[in-house]
Structures are given as C-alpha cells and as structure tokens.
Amino acid sequence: MTRYRKEDPEITRRKFVTTALGASAAVGGLALISTLGGANPVFRLTRDKMPPTPGDILVHAGGDKDGQPVQVADLSEKLVRAWPMGKDADGNPLIRKGDPNNVVAMYKFQAGQIGAPTNIPATIDGQIVVYSDICMHAGCSVSDDDQKAGQMKCPCHSGQYDPMHGAKVTGGPPPGPLPQLPVKMDGDKIVVSGFFLTPPYGFTESDWEARKKAVEDALG
Ligand code: FES
Incomplete structure (x- = not known):
C-alpha cells in the first residue's frame, strides 16, 4: 500500500x-x-509536477514495462498504473513524476460493460477508462497488489469504487468518485485528451481551475 x-x-x-x-x-x-x-x-509548478495534461502519453508506472507506453493489449479489467509523460522545455520526453499524485489507474472492459455515470466520450471506444489513482478520502494510492478484476479498493480505510461506473463510491469513507481522465488513441499510444474532469484529491473547484490555467499558461 x-x-x-x-x-x-x-x-x-x-x-x-x-x-x-x-x-x-x-x-x-x-x-x-x-x-x-x-x-x-x-x-x-515545474513540468514534472504538472497534472496529466492533454497530449501526454500514458506510460507504465512500475513493473517490467516501467516507463514504456501503455498498449491496448496491456489492459484488462485489472488495474494498470500509469504516469503521464509530457515533454521538457527542449521537447524531450518527461515523465511527470514530480507529483506522486499524478499516477492514474487504467482499465479495459468489454463493450457494454461501462455505464453511467462514466463519461463515455472521455473513454476509448467505451472500453478503456482512466481515473486518478489517488483516493479521495485521504490520498492513498488505490492500486495495491490485491486488486481484483473489475474492482477498486483502497487499502487504507477500505474505500471502494466502481471503475465500470464512473469510479463512483460503493463502500467506505471516500466522499466522492475518483476523477476521470479523458483519453484517446494516437497511433498505438494512449494519450491524455483533457484534464481530469473533476478536481483530484486535495483540490477545491477553484484550486483546480487555477491549476489548469497555470498549466495552460506555462505551456502556451
Ligand atoms: S485513503 Fe482511501 S479509504 Fe481512506
């Protein structure tokens, strides 16, 4: 954990x-x-600390493929952790590890399994869905080694989310769902197509709006 x-x-x-x-x-x-x-x-707000940003490529966080772009074939109903990878000021690849809260959780479900309140247009073909990996209760990483397929359970205080339905809370103390991250395909890469749709852990609405604007201003 x-x-x-x-x-x-x-x-x-x-x-x-x-x-x-x-x-x-x-x-x-x-x-x-x-x-x-x-x-x-x-x-x-250095580039390595920026939250997942449109255009970022999602790369594996840990495991044998650490740092490599996540492929569709890598995904299943079992949670896969990933970092957003953007670019530094010189245009070189830069994994945004400066903020550990940038880790995201990726899933691929069968067609028709994903339902409301998931934002379907923000998924890939209604099958690949991505959320913040950081629990909305107290900021733990949701992805420990005990995750079962199709389930999402926070190890800290047994918070539970439903990744097929917008990561809504299904048990425990989290006050709200995990933020969904819009994604799309770019060739064989899975890339970020928008900021988190709702404020991630630790952000108020106004904080989050300010952060997004700061990123947009910094990147031009
Ligand atoms: S931090 Fe996840 S349930 Fe408390």
Whole structure:
C-alpha cells in the first residue's frame, strides 16, 4: 500500500499550502501570490509536477514495462498504473513524476460493460477508462497488489469504487468518485485528451481551475 500524503487526512497538501499562504499574508500583509504555478513559495509548478495534461502519453508506472507506453493489449479489467509523460522545455520526453499524485489507474472492459455515470466520450471506444489513482478520502494510492478484476479498493480505510461506473463510491469513507481522465488513441499510444474532469484529491473547484490555467499558461 502506498500513501502519498500526510498521515493525518485532515492535513492535506492543499491545506498546508493554504495555511502557508495565510501565514504569509498575515506576516507580510500583502497578497503577493496570484497562482499556485506562479510566485507561490511553497509549490512551484515545474513540468514534472504538472497534472496529466492533454497530449501526454500514458506510460507504465512500475513493473517490467516501467516507463514504456501503455498498449491496448496491456489492459484488462485489472488495474494498470500509469504516469503521464509530457515533454521538457527542449521537447524531450518527461515523465511527470514530480507529483506522486499524478499516477492514474487504467482499465479495459468489454463493450457494454461501462455505464453511467462514466463519461463515455472521455473513454476509448467505451472500453478503456482512466481515473486518478489517488483516493479521495485521504490520498492513498488505490492500486495495491490485491486488486481484483473489475474492482477498486483502497487499502487504507477500505474505500471502494466502481471503475465500470464512473469510479463512483460503493463502500467506505471516500466522499466522492475518483476523477476521470479523458483519453484517446494516437497511433498505438494512449494519450491524455483533457484534464481530469473533476478536481483530484486535495483540490477545491477553484484550486483546480487555477491549476489548469497555470498549466495552460506555462505551456502556451
Ligand atoms: S485513503 Fe481512506 S479509504 Fe482511501
């Protein structure tokens, strides 16, 4: 089991950032920080930390094929972990490992198995679906070695999601579904076609909108 965030579920990175910003404002009395990707002294939005971004190629996270592009044939009803791979400033491949919360969970189901509330246009042929791998309860990695086909269970507090139905919560404490990541085929590669459709763990709606804009601004 992997848990990427603070031990206390109430102390998320975002709250830490908020606290830091509040302290900064209290001391300095000035709102010096406009976006998290800009002058924030706590978090600098480098390319390796950017969330899965349109155009990124999904590559295996761990295992024998670590770092290699995920192929359709690699996928099944069993969860496959992947990183988004974008490009550095020189155009060279760059896996976005700078933020461990960028790991995603990939599945391929049979035609007709995926249903609402999955965003079908954001899947590939209604069969390949991708979600954030980070639990919405307290930020654990959902993908441990005990995952059964078609099931998604968080090892930290037994949160359960249904990957065939929008990763909706089917048990345990998670407050909401895992965010779905839009994907499409580009040749034989599976690529990101949009940002997470809903804010990933630790983000409020406004945080997430700010983060997306920061990425778009940085990449032009
Ligand atoms: S972190 Fe608590 S159920 Fe996943």
